[in-house]
Ligand SMILES: NC(=O)C1=CN([C@@H]2O[C@H](COP(=O)(O)OP(=O)(O)OC[C@H]3O[C@@H](n4cnc5c(N)ncnc54)[C@H](O)[C@@H]3O)[C@@H](O)[C@H]2O)C=CC1
């Protein structure tokens with residue numbers, strides 16, 4: 001049947017794009033089982049007839065809004081967050097538009113379920129809760145066919161074909177994916193090696209690109225590189241679904257990752273690779289290796305650094321000081337901790353004109369073995385930049401005199417930091433004595449306990465607020481309820497300094513500019529854009545960052561700043577005016593919205609669905 005029941009509208013602006021029909025040859029049960037196209041009860045009368053859906057669903061036609069009411073009620077009836085998470089995963093697997101419409105409309109409530117902290121549980125219980133696979137599972141024993149496996153995902157990917165009038169659209173029609181979110185699952189949040197379950201962190205991060213920045217869900221590939229696991233609990237679980245082998249390391253690991261990166265470069269040229277939750281020994285090393293090779297970004301290093309810098313810029317706006325005035329203690333000198341230090345350090349150089357050495361000297365970094373010192377033979381990567389001279393600490397008091405290493409409290413006493421950042425996974429390490437000592441020396445202590453999930457936070461913001469008499473400027477990695485100011489009785493809203501507030505916009509800006517890389521300058525431009533919308537700019541008692549629930553609005557600003565910077569640096573590959581309005585419109589046109597688009601029947605369609 002060739003009946004066209006919706007006239008195709010010319011693609012003219014961001015508001016008309018949702019009317020462009022999708023063409024498909026799928027019918028009946030096959031159509032209902034395709035989550036990209038399935039509308040469930042929202043298939044119109046005409047669509048039901050044309051696509052032979054009648055008989056497969058109950059008679060009444062429901063709007064997307066009505067479907068959302070039903071889905072939300074079902075969501076609410078799930079007795080725990082992990083079951084709510086599983087419900088959302090099923091919904092995503094049944095009806096992509098309904099899933100994203102629901103999540104986008106109730107982002108505040110859905111984020112802690114879809115993302116941190118619940119995603120930690122979803123990852124660790126992946127094999128027990130498994131229903132249907134979402135994403136791409138690349139396992140070491142089947143590496144010989146990795147290219148075919150990736151190609152098979154590309155073949156199955158849904159592709160929009162836009163009308164010819166859309167010259168400046170940023171999507172590359174010949175490339176199936178714009179963003180590849182990949183984890184090797186060794187350092188999931190703060191819960192470590194999770195084997196194949198890490199796929200859920202990739203799919204959650206991918207979902208936030210969609211809900212948080214309007215990236216087309218059909219143009220993101222979520223990947224887990226399964227190279228085995230050193231997590232003994234997973235080995236003990238007979239239901240574990242991954243490669244049951246000790247984690248592969250060394251040359252074999254590097255070879256596998258290289259094969260993956262080269263396949264991405266060849267099959268999806270120009271796509272942005274988003275590294276997520278790689279282990280400490282690989283994260284920075286891989287980023288450095290592949291930055292010059294293809295557009296890539298490490299969320300835990302660069303995304304976390306970016307959101308922490310934005311929160312810092314906002315905090316120093318309140319304290320009326322400069323970045324260069326800060327004395328910063330970073331507790332947990334791993335992937336995120338060093339990413340944050342590097343980002344703030346580079347901004348001290350760029351914004352305040354310090355030399356690199358001067359900027360490095362503003363940091364005291366502490367890891368498992370205490371304050372990082374130059375004499376420590378175990379220093380690695382960026383830790384070398386921040387290690388202190390042994391001479392400097394020779395006369396410092398130690399709580400335990402015979403203990404050679406300087407602990408957090410020793411450092412706080414000696415350094416009198418203005419800022420304390422936690423990325424240690426060491427729950428409650430910022431205890432009352434540490435916080436009170438810090439607060440003795442600074443008027444507005446800046447305290448960022450950023451470890452996730454919630455259970456691992458270095459200090460509960462309510463405690464930090466109480467112990468500083470409400471003077472602390474706080475930002476956390478996971479969501480927390482407001483803390484009561486013990487003096488004024490007013491609620492202090494806690495900023496969520498999670499990389500999810502900025503990576504969607506950074507990614508959107510990079511793909512919208514069709515950039516050959518995500519440069520330091522592009523990231524800093526995104527940070528400035530985020531900092532410029534901080535509520536604390538207007539009111540010093542307001543949170544340091546905008547609410548994560550407003551991330552979609554933030555993402556547009558961040559992406560626009562990124563595109564502009566990419567154009568200035570000459571790495572963009574688009575032909576539009578370098579004017580704010582033109583850039584915003586360019587980005588909006590390419591953003592995906594969770595709305596049902598009309599369907600048209602196309603019998604000759606070979607892969608089941610396509611769009612014009
Ligand atoms: N808020 C956010 O956006 C983000 C938060 N994070 C969180 O930061 C934490 C760390 O993540 P990564 O840096 O990726 O892990 P990582 O494993 O690379 O780094 C953790 C570091 O903390 C150190 N550490 C462990 N126990 C310690 C202790 N008792 N005292 C001092 N240092 C200790 C480890 O030796 C390691 O160097 C996790 O909880 C993660 O969820 C990570 C990325 C983004």
Ligand SMILES: CC(=O)C(=O)O
Pocket residue numbers: 116188189190277299300451452477498499500
């Ligand atoms: C937020 C994030 O990326 C992490 O905790 O690893």
Ligand SMILES: [Mg+2]
Pocket residue numbers: 189276277299300
């Ligand atoms: Mg992460």
